[in-house]
Amino acid sequence: MNQIKTNILPKRHLFAKTKNEKAVDYKAICVFVATGFFMDDDSYWINEKCLLPGHKHSLDADGLLVKSEPWFPWHYTPRDITFEQALEEYIALLTTITKEQVGDNPVILPLSGGIDSRSQALVLKGLKNPVHSFSYSFPGGYPEHKISAKIAKTCGFAFKAFQIPKSYLWNSIDDLAKLNGCYSEFTHPRQMGVLDELKQMEGVFSLGHWGDVLFDIGAPEDTKEEEVIPLLQKKMLKPGGLEFAESLWKAWDLEGDFKPYFISRIERSLSKIKIDNISARVRAFKTSQWAHRWTTTNLCVFEAAHPISMPYYDQRMLEFICTIPEAYLADRRLQIAHLKQDKALANITWHEQKPFHLNNYQYNKAPYNLPYRVFHKIKREVNSLLGNPYIQRNFELQLLGAENDAQLQKYLFDPSFLEFVPKAVVSDFYNKFKNVNTVYYSPPTCMLLTLSLWHKHFYNT
Numbered sequence: 001m002n003q004i005k006t007n008i009l010p011k012r013h014l015f016a017k018t019k020n021e022k023a024v025d026y027k028a029i030c031v032f033v034a035t036g037f038f039m040d041d042d043s044y045w046i047n048e049k050c051l052l053p054g055h056k057h058s059l060d061a062d063g064l065l066v067k068s069e070p071w072f073p074w075h076y077t078p079r080d081i082t083f084e085q086a087l088e089e090y091i092a093l094l095t096t097i098t099k100e101q102v103g104d105n106p107v108i109l110p111l112s113g114g115i116d117s118r119s120q121a122l123v124l125k126g127l128k129n130p131v132h133s134f135s136y137s138f139p140g141g142y143p144e145h146k147i148s149a150k151i152a153k154t155c156g157f158a159f160k161a162f163q164i165p166k167s168y169l170w171n172s173i174d175d176l177a178k179l180n181g182c183y184s185e186f187t188h189p190r191q192m193g194v195l196d197e198l199k200q201m202e203g204v205f206s207l208g209h210w211g212d213v214l215f216d217i218g219a220p221e222d223t224k225e226e227e228v229i230p231l232l233q234k235k236m237l238k239p240g241g242l243e244f245a246e247s248l249w250k251a252w253d254l255e256g257d258f259k260p261y262f263i264s265r266i267e268r269s270l271s272k273i274k275i276d277n278i279s280a281r282v283r284a285f286k287t288s289q290w291a292h293r294w295t296t297t298n299l300c301v302f303e304a305a306h307p308i309s310m311p312y313y314d315q316r317m318l319e320f321i322c323t324i325p326e327a328y329l330a331d332r333r334l335q336i337a338h339l340k341q342d343k344a345l346a347n348i349t350w351h352e353q354k355p356f357h358l359n360n361y362q363y364n365k366a367p368y369n370l371p372y373r374v375f376h377k378i379k380r381e382v383n384s385l386l387g388n389p390y391i392q393r394n395f396e397l398q399l400l401g402a403e404n405d406a407q408l409q410k411y412l413f414d415p416s417f418l419e420f421v422p423k424a425v426v427s428d429f430y431n432k433f434k435n436v437n438t439v440y441y442s443p444p445t446c447m448l449l450t451l452s453l454w455h456k457h458f459y460n461t
Contacts, residue, residue, distance in 0.1 A: 001059070098206065
């Protein structure tokens with residue numbers, strides 16, 4: 001009997017078969033298209049499972065999965081410590097983990113206008129490693145790279161600003177499908193658009209994924225027990241996702257209805273987390289679901305260029321979170337207090353609260369933010385009238401326009417794919433994307449594209 005022990009939050013997925021036969025898991029796929037990720041240990045196949053995080057998995061001599069048992073129970077055990085003590089521990093832990101993970105290597109740091117990568121920048125600023133930072137933005141979109149450039153300059157890092165090119169997806173979509181196994185839709189990993197440039201850099205990536213969830217409340221403070229399942233359901237479902245999943249459920253003639261099945265899946269998974277505190281329980285649920293099955297999926301794109309390090313995925317960081325009072329985690333308090341120790345970094349715009357920064361973001365409300373909001377709304381509308389629409393989402397660059405549409409239709413209406421997803425379903429959601437509400441129906445369209453690539457590359461293998 002062989003055994004595999006998975007980390008609390010692994011950096012890559014491992015799959016194991018339960019039987020050698022293959023059968024499509026249509027119900028799991030319906031959850032996938034509704035939410036953007038597979039739940040628990042689901043895969044495209046009934047007889048193949050994604051090894052759960054924080055578990056010991058036993059495999060027989062033929063490599064078939066026999067059983068899985070948890071070794072790490074999520075818990076909420078807050079210590080009686082002051083905020084200042086928690087802050088000191090957090091800074092020391094983030095520094096230690098980062099130092100150990102990057103070693104003596106040059107560091108490649110993706111920067112955004114947010115808090116996680118800025119926190120890493122502050123730690124790396126105190127180390128001796130050479131740091132090459134970068135950021136990307138959309139043509140016609142908010143120039144987030146300008147915030148990143150200021151962070152890099154303040155820290156003394158080399159910096160490169162990338163612009164995500166329009167229609168890059170079609171030249172790389174087959175490579176991306178093989179990298180992530182079609183376990184995520186293809187417009188989210190923007191780094192795929194500049195992968196060749198990233199390969200030219202030297203060093204190890206330091207990635208700040210999931211810090212924003214760990215260092216904030218899991219659920220609003222006044223959330224009641226009966227509100228947890230509806231809250232999670234609302235957060236998990238993508239726009240148009242429920243409608244698309246229900247359409248596929250009926251087209252595939254599955255037993256019962258999708259929505260009760262989906263709710264039962266949430267209830268079953270949540271019941272395994274034995275935490276009384278609602279906020280901590282929801283955070284643990286998010287980490288074991290979103291982080292493991294969505295965030296982790298596209299880390300492989302970074303790994304296609306260079307090794308990756310991830311301080312917020314480290315076991316010590318996850319165990320630390322379980323012992324910190326929720327009040328200290330709420331509103332990013334620990335991270336903000338850390339960054340305020342560097343006045344220059346704290347005074348750079350916080351993208352989420354633009355145009356405000358970490359020392360005055362509490363004024364991001366009326367009437368203080370009205371001049372900025374009015375000015376930028378007018379600017380966007382004028383640019384749109386001049387033929388330069390404001391780009392906020394990667395799908396707007398990759399799926400809109402005549403050239404992109406021709407490529408999209410090629411995959412969506414491939415005769416072989418239409419044997420898997422009926423043409424009536426494909427046509428319905430494609431037409432809604434084109435003619436009813438492009439933004440709302442973009443997730444189902446992206447999922448149709450993903451399923452088409454999966455069918456092309458993996459269905460008959």
